[in-house]
Amino acid sequence: MTTIEDNIDREAHLENHPVVSTHYTLITPMIAKVYSILRERVFSRHTGTFLYAKPRMGKTRCAETVRDLLTIEFPKKYILYHTADGNKSARLIRDLVSTVGLYKAPKESYGALMERFIIHVRAEVEFRGGGHFVFIVDENQLLSTEGWNELLVIHNRLEQRGISMTTLGFGQEEILENRHFLFGLGATNLVARFLCEPIRFEGCVSEVDFDSMLNEYDANKEFPLDSGCTYTNFFLPKAFAAGFRISKYSRLIWTELINVAGEDGPGELPLEHMFRVIEDILMRSRHMDCSEFKITDEIVRKAVDASLIVGYVSFMRQAPK
Structure with missing residues (x-):
């Protein structure tokens, strides 16, 4: 035959x-294990958690797979994937406005950019009817202290509008040093919101x-x-x-x-x-x-x-x- x-x-x-x-994407046992943890955090609407790994361990593949699986399993949640680039002169909110494809004027103020991004998230959440925004940030070790603070502002602004936000971070081992640095600055609110639950990723x-x-x-x-x-x-x-x-x-x-x-x-x-x-x-x-x-x-x-x-x-x- x-x-x-x-x-x-x-x-x-x-x-x-x-x-x-x-x-291509291959769901390894470790990716399956990570997803089983992260999907529960998303389902429970935790504010944030993060995964860290050594270079070339498949972290980005894992992040992309988690994005795809969450999109399939939770169609009523707005899921946004962003890769931090480590440009210290740029603001996170300016990068996010570009990521979602919104036009920005060359000298548009921080406040205007923030408001347009919040409006965008609200529209996407309302369209899906779920009231939950899931933000996946790859290479999160590249976020500056200002970037983490901007992320906190986004969380707070959305909460004020009745929208839950969960941040899932994926980074290299330097993120542990960044967490220690934020503790040293007294920014315990940032650590508690985004970096309180480290998950180590090992490839095989x-x-x-x-x-x-x-x-x-x-x-x-x-x-x-x-x-x-x-x-x-x-x-x-x-x-x-x-x-x-x-x-x-x-x-x-x-x-x-x-x-x-x-x-x-x-x-x-x-x-x-x-x-x-x-x-x-x-x-x-x-x-x-x-x-x-x-x-x-x-x-x-x-x-x-x-x-x-x-x-x-x-x-x-x-x-x-």
Whole structure:
């Protein structure tokens, strides 16, 4: 029987494949765990919490996934995603007005910008009929003290108008230093509102987690959409038809990654680079596709080398603790 995936022109679709472009979302066990926590905070309308991680651990992917899942689960809430840029000369409110696509005059006052943003949020909330604004800010370690104060003003202004606001922050480990700094300034109101509940994000900390990730490529991630062709099937159709699954090589790939991590353990392995290893194996194996295909030690080693994960781990070991 001929299936949809049998008729796919793989060469025509190759350049646009998510594994090649790296534009895809994979819900890892850690992302699922984080979402289960954050969705409860949103449901309960907590004022704020934040997640922190080392660089390249998949924090931004997690933030974007949380945004998408909240949008689906809570259609009556207005959810806004913003990435802080660390420009100390700019005001947060000016950035937010740009983020939502509102026109701003070159010398428009802080008060005018704030009022227009508040009106925008009120309109979006009223349109959805939920009375709740969820603000997701990525790279929140880049917010200045003035930025945190502006965020507090937004919270207070919306509360006065009967609108709840929850801020979900995603940042690098420096955010913990920023929190300590705000304490030192006596800004306990800012810490209590936005930074009282730190959640540590670790990309992939066990072989079980890694096996779960690989299974997504074998069974759940499809391209083209609704074709029934999983990512593994796309790159290795003959091997896949003969029973090949990349998840069967979880131990082989994981062992090589743990050799890279050494005594520091898997928590030091950057998730973004781990994805690169998987992607490289699929793409590197494409020209070797046959019913007898197997992943070898050499294929894994070459993928690990190409991912640059060794250099990253070595560099991070030299970073100040």
